[in-house]
Amino acid sequence: MRALKRAWGKVAKPRHVKVIYLVIYALSALIGVVTLVNPPQTIAGEVGPLLTTVWAGLFIVGGVVGTVTVLPGWWWAERLLGIAPILIGLAIYLSVVIVLHWQALETGGSRATQVGIILLAASPFILRFFFIKEYSYEPRAR
Numbered sequence: 001m002r003a004l005k006r007a008w009g010k011v012a013k014p015r016h017v018k019v020i021y022l023v024i025y026a027l028s029a030l031i032g033v034v035t036l037v038n039p040p041q042t043i044a045g046e047v048g049p050l051l052t053t054v055w056a057g058l059f060i061v062g063g064v065v066g067t068v069t070v071l072p073g074w075w076w077a078e079r080l081l082g083i084a085p086i087l088i089g090l091a092i093y094l095s096v097v098i099v100l101h102w103q104a105l106e107t108g109g110s111r112a113t114q115v116g117i118i119l120l121a122a123s124p125f126i127l128r129f130f131f132i133k134e135y136s137y138e139p140r141a142r
Contacts (some may be wrong), residue, residue, distance in 0.1 A: 010069050021070045024124050028086050029063025033054045049094050058089030063133055073138025083125045090125075094118045 010017050035056035043052065066082030069075075097118060101111035132138070 012073055017084070018071055021087025021124070021128060022067055025063045025066030025082065026060050027063070027072060029067065032061075032063055035059065042100070043093070043096055051092065052095075053100060055089050055092045057084040058092070062086035062089065071122050075132040075138055076136040079132060083129050087122060090118055090122045094122075 009013065033056070036053060039052045039056065041047070062082050062085035064088070066078055069078040070080055094115065097111050097114045101109075101115060104111060
């Protein structure tokens with residue numbers, strides 16, 4: 001229990017926000033692994049295995065780097081190697097889903113909900129980018 005309290009004390013304030021972002025980054029990496037191992041066939045079939053692998057790899061890299069960099073406050077690395085790859089992966093996914101949405105409209109289908117969820121998923125990363133864009137390192141972490 002002391003080790004946990006000591007670790008909690010080393011996290012710069014606001015601690016709860018950092019821990020929430022740690023979970024978001026870890027979830028992003030997990031989503032990348034799941035996508036790599038078992039890609040969604042409605043997407044992978046349309047864009048092929050190479051683009052699906054790239055998209056999954058971006059989630060893995062961004063999630064792992066974000067998980068490692070969020071607590072110590074290495075903002076330059078979090079922005080460049082954490083947030084950017086995840087947003088690029090989401091942009092690829094969004095582009096494919098938008099194309100599939102327009103194709104599905106001809107048959108009465110829709111992927112508008114998927115488009116909205118992808119945009120919603122991008123929100124925490126966009127917010128984080130604007131919160132940390134000022135400095136290379138978190139000033140309070142020093």
